[in-house]
Amino acid sequence: MTEFPYDTRLNVLFPALQKIELAPLVASVTHPWYNQTLCRVNDSVVRLGVMQGAYHWHKHDADDEFFFTLEGRFLVDLEPSPAGEPGRVVELGPGEGVVVPRGVVHRTRAPERAVILMVETAAIVPTGD
Template identity: 40%
Template sequence: MDVSAEAYKNEPVKYPALHVTNLKEEGARVADSYRNQVINRVNGSCLRLAVFEGEYRWHYHPTSDELFIVVEGCLAIDLEDGRELRLAPWESVTIAARTIHRTRAIGRTVNLCFEELGAETVFVDRTA
């Protein structure tokens, strides 16, 4: 899964305000091994729905915290200091801005993420 920082930042908002969205159905429709889409905008932030298998590259967001909520599967979040956070369905964690991390899906994982709309992503080279 090789997504550019620019593509991540410029993902269009899928649904406008006052549109009722069934998030379970949205996740079930994704057949790709990776899809991260902006579902709604909330002020200067957004709700993303991510469905993926495998791992996402090491990165950080300079000015945006990320709140992850797993709704299906298991999401591992590796931190630069060697810690691993594992989230099962309906567990959540906030990753503070400037925290270098990567996400790994243990099998197929569906999660929600709240962050700044158009959050900048900086990829870093790491081996681990």
């Protein structure tokens, strides 16, 4: 199994009906690439990302991912498609989000510290298939 330099926490931090306060959690983060599962919603989870730097290229064969930026600037690099469509970069600022469909090879980056929310299935492997 490949080791990655990320602080990925898959435990559900907040059970149903417990208020979620992000500010204290975000303020406590010191790792450059932190990912914490906040809560479960049906078969999906909502995760908090506090990050700076680049994630590795990867894809998810069976799962879509939703990224929503709360603070900072967050970039989603998309690899060229097998059909020859060029790769591109989706740049997200505060209040902006994007869905990366299953099977799309992508990499996320934060040139400066960014705070994002992710929504994905609970079964997803965050580092990719």
